[in-house]
Structures are given as C-alpha cells and as structure tokens.
Amino acid sequence: MRGSPLLRAFIAFCLIALLGWPLWHLTRATQAVAEVTAPPQTEIKDIDLQLDFTAVPKSFAVRYLEKDLWTEPAPKSSMEHKLSLAFPDKGVDLVFHIEWPEDSPLCAVRARLTDPAGDTHEKTVWGQGTVDEVLTFP
C-alpha cells in the first residue's frame, strides 16, 4: 500500500472509530436505574374490630403503618368499629395507644378482630397509665 504514512494512519483511525462506535454502543452499561417492582397489593377490605375494656380509658387510638385507623376521644367500655385496610396472608400489626387514668389499677382491653375470611382472632393488651402495644393478627 502506497501513500503517506500519516494518511494511512488517519484512515486506519477512522475505520477503527467507525467500527468501535456501534460496538461501544451495544456493550456499554445502561445508565437507566430499574424501578423496584412493587409487591402485589392486597385488596382493601372492611375488618370488624371489637374492644372491651376492664376500665374505660381517657382516650385510645388504633394505628396501622403509622396512620390512625380509629381514635375515640370519649371511649366507652365496649365499642365496635369497621377498619378499612389490606389484610395480607401474613397478617397485620396493629398498634394500640391507650391512655388509662394515671391512678387506675392494672387494666386490660380485649380486642376481637374478624378478618376478611370471617375468622375471629382475640388478643389482650394489659397496662397502666399510657400504653403503646403491638398486637399481631392473626
């Protein structure tokens, strides 16, 4: 092959660049970050919760995932409420925040939850004064 060595080098560089660009394009690491696949959502349903207190508290709240589902500023000794929440097979952790009078003896509340399948689960919270307790259903 004749011609200027500089010209030959330039042609060779151009050929490599032309071949290299699609190769780099095909093999480069993609910069797009995948989104986390959301886990399958459980349908929100009405769930019946019944509470029976041994002593009427000053106030109480039932929370789920840091949100109040049921609050009662003037509670009675026995109450019932329908909660709207997704109830996955693995169950739910409900947080009970109860404020009994400071001078009251050891108190308790019986929580009776009826899940979407119609099964009833019962749990008890014991305490004095202000209590924050997690009950897992089922």
Add this chain to the structure above:
Amino acid sequence: MPIKALLFFAMLAVARPGIAAEKIRVSSFSTVLTEIAEQVGGDRVQVTGHVKPGVDPHEFEPKPADLKTVSEAQLILVSAKHLESYVGKLKEATGTSASFVQVGDRFTSLKMKAEDGKQAGSVVEDPHWWHSIANMEKAVKIVRDELTKISPADEKTFAGNASAYLGKLDALQKWVKLEVAKLPRDQRKLVTSHDAFQYFAKENGFTIYAIEGISSEDQPSSKKVADIISVIKTQGVKAIFPESIENPKVLTEITRETGAKVGGELYADGLGEGPAGTYEGMYKSNVSTIVNALK
C-alpha cells in the same frame, strides 16, 4: 476515741484491697456476654472481654495473654453453637477447672448453611442467637445463676441486677415491636450477604434472602448474580444489606438492575463501636437501619 477511730479507718484501708481481690473473675469470649456479666455482676465481678467490640468473633483466636487470664478466671463464658472453634484447645491449654459455660448451647438453635471452613455448604447451627431478645433474656438468667453458684452470698445482688437488666430488655423488645410495626408484614424481606439474622427474622416476622458471594473477593458466577437479581425483583425488595462491600462491581450491577438501594450497615457478629457498643445501641441501630431502608 480518736485513736480508736484512726485504728478503725486504718483497718478499713487495709481491708479494701482484700475486698477488691475477692471480685469474681470472669472471662468472656463474646461482646454480648461481656455486657451481661458486667450488668448482672455489677461491682462484684471483674470481667475480661477477650473479644472486643467490632472484632469478628468468627476470626478471633486467643493469644497467650488471653490464656493466662482464662487460667485465673472463676467463670468462663462462651457464645457456643460452634462459634468459638478454639474452645477445646482453650480448655486443654489452660487446664482450667473453672465453670466453663457454653451459653448458646442451652437454648434451641436455628439452622444455617455454613459459609466457609471444613463444613462449607453443610447445614449447621446458627450461632447468632443474641439477635433474639428472648434468647438474651435466657442468657441473663444463665449468667445470674452461674454467678450465684460461685458466690451464693451475693444472690440478692445478682438477682436485683439481673431483674433491672431484664427490665431494660423488655423495654427494648417493646420499642422494637413498635418500630417494626411501621413495615407491612408482607414487605419484611431482609436481603443480607451474611446469614446472621435468622433469630431476628423469626422474632420479628421477616423472611431472609441470603446473597452469599457479593461480599467476598471472589467473583460470583453470572448465574448467581442473576438469581439474586431475580429474587430481589420478584419479591419487590427495596433495599439490600451487604455486611461489607468488597465486591462493588457486583453490588452496583445488582442495585442498577433491581432498583434496590444499599440499606446500610448492620451489626451481625456482636457489639460494635460508639453508639452500637451496647446491646441496646446495637439492636436499635440494626432495627432503625432496616426499617428506614425498607419503609
């Protein structure tokens, strides 16, 4: 009178070193058991923690100075469940006749796949029992009873100290339940590179997916990486918790392909340093890291 008083104080001054020397000498090979012995024994014990916070107990080997301390100890505490492979040699080398308590062997084991050593790949007892607060409570009672056997006169002191420490553990358990309740039960998926959190998972409703290989210096096979990516994607896991990041390329590939983030540092093998230097601090740090990453 002043002479009598001087004599009394002089006798007291002579007696003090004697009282200090009577402290029960405890050797502990677990950072967690060191804390329990100190809390339960109070000023009646002199505890030597051979494994320091932040030291990997899987890698620890006793040195000659450790053997000397052990040979003089009245109570020796080991984590057990095969965590300390040197126990037999330790007994033989020191010739100790002290009470040698393998605490972890006194409660039920979960099983795990051995990651390295002669037993690699086989199913063995999971030694990380302290990630269960219920197990910690049992360990406190074991240490209390062992100290009482050595010094029955201090029974009330040990019982009172143990009761106070158990109260702290009870408060910690309540705090953990409230924190973990911030996560839906069907999203409690813990992807870790070191299979050390089974006891924690069982107690708090988590499912563990161990991703062995990404923290090792060896390049895991592309199939293994693909499997890990598949698990994270199908389970909708938001964060992964590699114990150490020695293989950043693989970790980057996993996080890029799945969108999962790196969740932060977990204390798997005992107490850490700084705020994680106590059991309560270590546990709270782990729970906060997990909950914040998976929320």
